[in-house]
Amino acid sequence: MITMAIQHSANHKMTLSEIYNWIMDLFPYYRQNQQRWQNSIRHSLSFNDCFVKIARTPDKPGKGSFWTLHELCGNMFENGCYLRRQKRFKVKERDPPRKKVAAVTPSPNNSH
Secondary structure, X not given: OHHHHHHHOOOOOEEHHHHHHHHHHHOHHHHOOHHHHHHHHHHHHHHOOOEEEEOOOOOOOOOOOEEEEXXXXXXXXXXXXXXXXXXXXXXXXXXXXXXXXXXXOOOOOOOO
């Protein structure tokens, strides 16, 4: 639902309250028990790499940041398919630090 909301927005970005309102407008069920599902929305936005937080610019004052979709996860929702995925979208680290492994050479005294 978060992805649907963001993709249907004019600029493909929304604030948290805009996402809440979009969901409640489209799905009347979510007009009740708001605390529960809103906690789930916040959790999903924060812990899923598919969602990217964008700070507000001076020309767009207001409360809260904007949320958008990561550019590499767009193909996950082709043809309007929003089904839950088997694997979560994860941003790969760029050039992760590699551990140096010392070469092991057998000592001449240690023969088996």
